[in-house]
Amino acid sequence: MSYLTSSVTRRNLLRFAASLGLTVGFHQLLTPKTRAQNQPIGELKRPDRYPEVIDLEVLESRLKIGDRVADAIAVNGTVPGPIIRLKEGQIATLNVSNRLNTDTSIHWHGIILPAQMDGVPGISFNGIKPGQTFRYRFPVQQSGTYWYHSHSGLQEQQGHFGALIIDPLEAEPFSYDRDYLIMLSDWTDTDPHRILSNLKKSSTYYNNQRRTIGNFGEDLDWAQMRMDPTDIADVTGATYTYLLNGMPPESNWTALFKPGEKVRLRFINASAMTFFDIQIPGLKMTIVQADGQNVQPVTVDEFRIAIAETYDVIVEPERPGPYTIFAETMDRSGYARATLATQPGAIAAIPPRRTRPLRTMADMGMMHDEMREGETGRGGDGEMGRGGDGETGGRGDGEKSSIKQHSGHDAHSKPQTSQPSDSSMPDGHNMSHGSEGHSMPDGHNMSHGSEGHSMPDGHNMNHGSEGHSMPDGHNMNHGSEGHSMPDGHNMNHGSEGHSMPDGHNMNHGSEGHSMPDGHNMNHGSEGEPHGSDTHGAGNAAVPMMVRNRLHEPGIGLENTLEHRVLVYTDLRSLVPRNDNLTVERELELHLTGNMERYMWSFDGKKYSESPIVTLYYGERVRLTFVNDTMMEHPMHLHGMWMEVDNGAGAYKPRKHVLNVKPAEKCSVEVSVDAPGNWAFHCHLLYHMDAGMMRAVRVVDRAAGGAV
Incomplete structure (x- = not known):
């Protein structure tokens, strides 16, 4: 039935x-x-x-x-x-x-x-x-x-x-002496239907972290996009109490251990709307499972857990401690906590609270913002965070099709790739994709033609054979000769790879990027223009550029040699899978929204307006997510695994939830092996209820479409 x-x-x-x-x-x-x-x-x-x-x-x-x-x-x-x-x-x-x-x-x-x-x-x-x-x-x-x-x-x-x-x-392929559950959630004594109603009246209703003084030019940009740089979470710690195993921070839930033991911690983010950043000061955490699936162990100092994700970690405290299990919200408005201790009643210190992060224009793919000076990778009050390297994930063979019904394509047609000659930008900024280059703020020019890209202060960026001229004479060459970097560091986007600290290698060519612990990362191309938007009122703004951001830790976090943060490109399946499966179709799904009206959707259409997505039993499809919004969206497909296209080849990790960052374009592959009707949605509860959900029907192609 x-x-x-x-x-x-x-x-x-x-x-x-x-x-x-x-x-x-x-x-x-x-x-x-x-x-x-x-x-x-x-x-x-x-x-x-x-x-x-x-x-x-x-x-x-x-x-x-x-x-x-x-x-x-x-x-x-x-x-x-x-x-x-x-x-x-x-x-x-x-x-x-x-x-x-x-x-x-x-x-x-x-x-x-x-x-x-x-x-x-x-x-x-x-x-x-x-x-x-x-x-x-x-x-x-x-x-x-x-x-x-x-x-x-x-x-x-x-x-x-x-x-x-x-x-x-x-x-199991790993050992441990003790086993604990760490279940995170957000709790409010406000009726959730009232919360949703208030968000529909004003998307910033619960945002008590808005700036009072800002940069006038930046604020104009944000106003034109109907966004606020402090829009990190729809509902914050002003409304929520953050719980760990059902207990608030002051209750100090405690897990006991003996020094030298291996302790397994099973993290589950059961929140409705909250991302958490997890750290245990004084202890390294070794990730051994992601979303219930065994992965090659990777040791980190911190990881971000999106709504509905699970991570299993092993810690090995050598000293009695105590240690704080600290789960800080992504917007820094609150936290949940617990204690690892050798005896009940012990309490460890709360680590210093970090400043709230701020969205940047780079989070909307606005390249002119990335060119501003004084940016850092972290982002926060008084600083602007860089977006990343601007690269898209690898692609395989197979027919590419679009499920964007608004564009006039059916589920089997190829999406349009043509660009208008000029793209109108905020404040009259113009971006031309022709040979004449791109006009940028303050008269800066960006050319995708053979003459290179003109950058602020006369800096030149050339995507041709001559390389990219960078500030202070630094050169970026995407050809076989490599990229000359500050202090003589070399970046080669060809077959030789990129020289990195401690001998780590980054290869932007066909072999991918060699990462710490042997992890491989294939960035593919360096981002791409989004193109004109046809999503209607359901999409208030679109990024100028979209790129793969799987290698980025996310807003408010920064990877350093002293503090390693988990990124999706760190995840590799423990065992290889059949990497020779042919992808038959690619379905491109735009994650869309209108913050002013609190409308969330796919391809500009909320659930009640959306057609059913039809998949065929036995086929292999690539789902490509394009996040047109300024918010993260943890995407959840019911009934089938998503294999993340993170450059790991046959070791692609299997996930049931994938967090898609703002202005990101990334892909997963799905072996369609589950007949019937399934849900596919953003796991932010109020986004899903507002319409960011699709129905998927898996049918037998040979039986004429029967379930």
Whole structure:
């Protein structure tokens, strides 16, 4: 049976409100609001046996965080819900009983299962009515750290989520002595529907970090793009309390260890809207799993975890500590924390708080901003952050097609690549893609022709054989001779590679970039013009240039020799996969938005207006994301793995969530092996509810399109 429809709004699909005549009868089955408990989470122990049937009850509750009590949705009486532990190879049976007075659901995030068990109302099933019990039953085909949450309305924000841990059949490729869950979330005592309503009235409603004094010229640029450089998070610490395992920072959740032990920490970002930057001052963290999948170990000082991602790390404290597990929000408006200690009650210091980061014009692909002096990689008050190297990811063979219905292309047609002769820019800046060059602010010229690119102060950039002339006489040559850099450092974009500190090699040619620990990175070309926008009112502004940013740590973070931050190009699958699979089609998806109206969409169309994306069972497709907005978007595809095109070749990491940065163009490859109807959306809850969601239907091509 097919439950997929796109003729009504998503909200109607998700709520399934009971009729007035039935409500009275169903109320007899419902329980009154009870006081929810914070889920007590201690050291994880692998069970001797795994239950054949698990019963879960979803009910309205009242939850106390600090000195404030608010409505919550609990699972089995706790927030977060109970930890579900399964074994790879078993048949999982989970009975979910709805004790709410509205419909509910549970989605098993990142789990490969039959479509009708995926738990998305209106797409894969009808939802769970008040008073009803739905039986989820599916084979467990994987292992690792995952989670579950409601896919109905905004229930996830109210506490309807929990951890899902699947133990492997075979021994894991890493060892550890202790095992802990670190589940991060954002909590508010404000009704989430009111939050969404306020955001629609003003996208900066919860932004208490706006600048009072700024640069007049920069502020004009931002005003024309209807954005604010402090737009890092839609909802901030002024509204949210950030929880770790259901506890606020002052509760100091503690994990115990003995010096010399290896401690596994399973990080899950179960937030509705919050990115966290994770560090444990005094300890290195070795990433061993990403989104439940084994990766080649990479040791870092810090990593950013997007909404719905999971990372498993190993730490080895040699000293008694204590150590602070510090999860700072990306916008620096708050944090969650815990302590690693040898005894209960120990408290470690909170690391110094960092200044809030600021968006830059480079985050919108505005090259004239990148040319300004005094920029740094971090960004923040009093400084402007550089965007990056401006490169796009590798491409393979196969037909390229567009799902941008607004452009007049169907799912099999090639997208338009022609550019207008002149692109109008803010403040009358002009960018010409012809041989005459690009006119830039203050009369600076940028030419993509054979004569090179004229830069500020007369600096020249030549993409031809003569190289690129840079400030202070530094030369950049994209040909075989390499790039002359300050202090005699050489960058070669040809076959010889780039000389880097400590012998690290960067090769911008066909072999990719050799990175620390042998990681390879293929940047491909150096960015590309976005082209004219045809997304309508659903897209307020588009970047001038888009580029691959998988090698960047993200706004507010900076990679240095003393402080290594995880980037997506660090991730490599532990085992190789078949890299000879032919990509048959490329689907280009623009992530679009209008901040003034709080409209979020794909290709300028919200969910209720969007056509269904059709994939064919057995094909290999490349999904290319083009982020036209100033916000990060953690993209989640249900039912199938996304293999990130990060230059790792046969070792592409598998992810169920990929965070796409502003003005970024990046790709994933998908083996379409799951028939049925699936959801595909941004995992920022309010973005998804506002329309940033698509339905995907996997059909049998040979059977004439039958599911």
